Amino acid sequence: MYDLIGDIHGYATPLKQLLSKLDYTEREGVWQHPERQVIFLGDFVDRGPEQVETVAIAKAMVEAGKALAVMGNHEFNAVAWATEDPQSSGQYLRPHIPKNQRQHQAYLDQVEKNSPLHREHIAWFKTLPLYLDLDGLRVIHACWHPPSLWVLSDYMDEQQRILPNAWPALCRKDSAPFDALETAVKGLEIPLPKGYEFHDKDGNPRHHIRTRWWTLKQLSYRDLAMVPADQLEAMPTCPVPEDVLPGYAGDKPLFVGHYWLTCEPKPLNRYIACLDYSIAAGHAQSTGEGKLCAYRWDGESELSKERFVWIQG
Secondary structure (H helix, E strand, C coil), X not given: CEEEECCCCCXXXXXXXXXXXXXXXXXXXXXXCXXXXXXXXXXXXXXXXXXXXXXXHHHHHHHCCCEEECCCHHHHHXXXXXXXXXXXXXXXXXXXXXXXXHHHHHHHHHHCCCCHHHHHHHHHHCCCCCEEEECCXXXXXXXXXXXXXXXXXXXXXXXXXXXXXXXXXXXXXCCHHHHHHHHHHHCCEEECCCCCCEECCCCCEXXXXXXXXXXXXXXXXXXXXXXXXXXXXXXXXXECCCCCCCCCCCCCCEEECCCCCCCCCCCCCCCEEECEEECCCHHHHHHCCCEEEEEEECCCCCCCHHHEEEEEC
């Protein structure tokens, strides 16, 4: 049986507290349980104060067979930041522009850019699969979207790891593989109807919205939009077309991270749970709302609020 743990973002102390609460103990440098395995949902790095220790804990557990893990968007970004663009000398697959630098600087400060430890981390991040489709459950960082996973199948090996030569294609904007990767690790975006837009937190006009794709019934753009609260009124109230959202059949429970929730942990619906409860969000840290969250899965086909376990940030 599995204990699934959401986005950690360098908060190793809460991670150790959560593992202890789940009855794992550290032996010979590896956290372990005699009967259970952890599944990490990605986003080990960026933001938090203990990123090196966080990666060390997760990596040791995975390599000892005590845990599984999928890649988060922050691991993907870390690899792309550190990988030179084969088509542009001196440039990187993730451009070293100020915005990207700010997002990644806390990690680079702790690991020391281009150090042996940094290279060790990047090599390990490359081994993480984009998703797990196991007996009884599925795991992906942000969105289970079959059309995107079909596109990505040409860029992954049989263990759903990104092929060594596929990284440049997945980093080329305005391409099918880039869009598919973005959906899998960042969430599903859909275009707004013609004539509609909203402004993001930096004041930039946007014509696509990130969605609550897990909703099982047909709703409007306003109902599904994940936008700043002060922009919600700009969203149209007409229904989203039925063929836009992927839906989810519920043949297996699905676990995701990524979405920085702050409410009391509970399933998104009968079959889907998000385990990212904002341990690293600045507002959550200041208000005490942030949690590092896990779900204890024992084979059930429908998810239960009572199986969530968390540590308050």
